[in-house]
Amino acid sequence: MKKKTLVLGASLKEERYSNFAIRKLLYNDYEVSAVGLKKGEVGGVQIHTDIDDVDNIDTVTLYLNPERQQPYYNQIVDLQPRRVIFNPGTENPEFYQILREANIEIEVACTLVLLSTNQY
DSSP, rough: EEEEEEEEEEOSSSSHHHHHHHHHHHHHTEEEEEEEEEEEEETTEESSSSSOOSSSSSSEEEOOOOHHHHHGHHHHHHHOOOOEEETTOOOOOHHHHHHHTTTTTEEESSSHHHHHHHOO
């Protein structure tokens, strides 16, 4: 199993990109944790409502708009992931600066494209 990714903004709705990302990460043999507004399960991955339920994260991939990211700033920094991926619509210069100061890599990209092109 490859390094663990946290999908933040996970949705139970199959048409949501975060849901598709969970399934595509699993398909590509990544270990996945997920945090969203509602508890549930996608592809065998339990969606938690609290980021405190996750650890050992290599990558955080965001599916939250900048305003919804704010409550998670400190928690993400505390996880000390190697990188945070800002998917389309999640771009947030304020958070970029916080992450850079914590020596966490930022990537403004689409997780689904990265996976599809073997650049993840």
